[in-house]
Amino acid sequence: MTLQIDVQTGTVTREGRIVGRVEEANSQPTLKLELQFSSFEEVVVALSWLAQGLGDLGPARPKSDLTIATSDDAISEEFPVVRFLTEKQVKRGGYVWEFHKSDVDPWPSMFHGHDYEKGLKIDVLSGAIYDVGTRQLCKRVKRSALREIITELRASKDFRDRVVEMIDEPEKQKSEEK
Numbered sequence: 001m002t003l004q005i006d007v008q009t010g011t012v013t014r015e016g017r018i019v020g021r022v023e024e025a026n027s028q029p030t031l032k033l034e035l036q037f038s039s040f041e042e043v044v045v046a047l048s049w050l051a052q053g054l055g056d057l058g059p060a061r062p063k064s065d066l067t068i069a070t071s072d073d074a075i076s077e078e079f080p081v082v083r084f085l086t087e088k089q090v091k092r093g094g095y096v097w098e099f100h101k102s103d104v105d106p107w108p109s110m111f112h113g114h115d116y117e118k119g120l121k122i123d124v125l126s127g128a129i130y131d132v133g134t135r136q137l138c139k140r141v142k143r144s145a146l147r148e149i150i151t152e153l154r155a156s157k158d159f160r161d162r163v164v165e166m167i168d169e170p171e172k173q174k175s176e177e178k
Contacts, residue, residue, distance in 0.1 A: 003033075048119075048133060068097045068113065068152050074145030075129075081136040097122055097149065101158045107135070111166050113149075124149060125166060 004013050005022065012020035012033065020033035037043045071094045097113035105112075108123040108130050115122070119132045120139075127146040129139035141149070150167060153159040 044133065068099070068149055070095045070097065070141065070145050070149065074141050075139050076127075076142040078139050079137055081131065081134060081138050095120070095122075099153065099159060111162060122149075124153065 002014065003019070005011070006013075010022035011018055012022070012031070014035070019035055020031060023030050023032060035046065037046065074095070095115045095118065097115055099113045103112070108121055108128065109125045111124045113122045113124065114120070114132075121130050121132055122128070122141060123130070124146070127141040127143065128137050129141060130136065131138045150163060154163040
């Protein structure tokens with residue numbers, strides 16, 4: 001899908017048909033598009049490419065407090081779900097999880113990491129890996145790999161308290177109840 005813009009008029013066209021316009025809103029240029037697709041999958045792909053392009057524009061994400069890498073063999077199972085195309089574009093050996101000390105997004109749990117290149121989030125409490133775009137469970141990290149991630153987080157002064165509060169204490173309570 002090729003979009004073209006006439007910078008004089010602010011008109012956006014696709015295949016010769018007007019599909020959008022650039023307008024001023026609060027002294028800022030605002031892009032309004034109206035695109036039609038023949039299937040939901042086409043919408044997902046188009047949004048994926050748009051998100052990829054917007055991400056390439058500049059530093060749209062917060063600086064990481066801690067980055068942890070895991071390899072492909074750390075995945076114990078994968079689930080067949082519609083995925084955004086961004087993961088398919090990035091085929092590298094490992095996953096790079098970035099954690100933020102003051103991450104305001106509580107999904108998929110209050111303790112999660114981001115793989116921005118692949119559009120994934122890992123729930124440190126369960127090892128579940130989710131596609132950011134569809135919010136569907138798409139992978140699960142092996143228990144041994146999850147323990148390694150937790151060990152690295154525990155070794156970080158910024159995340160030690162969170163590991164104790166959200167992982168160690170609940171596990172201790174479960175063992176005491178038995």
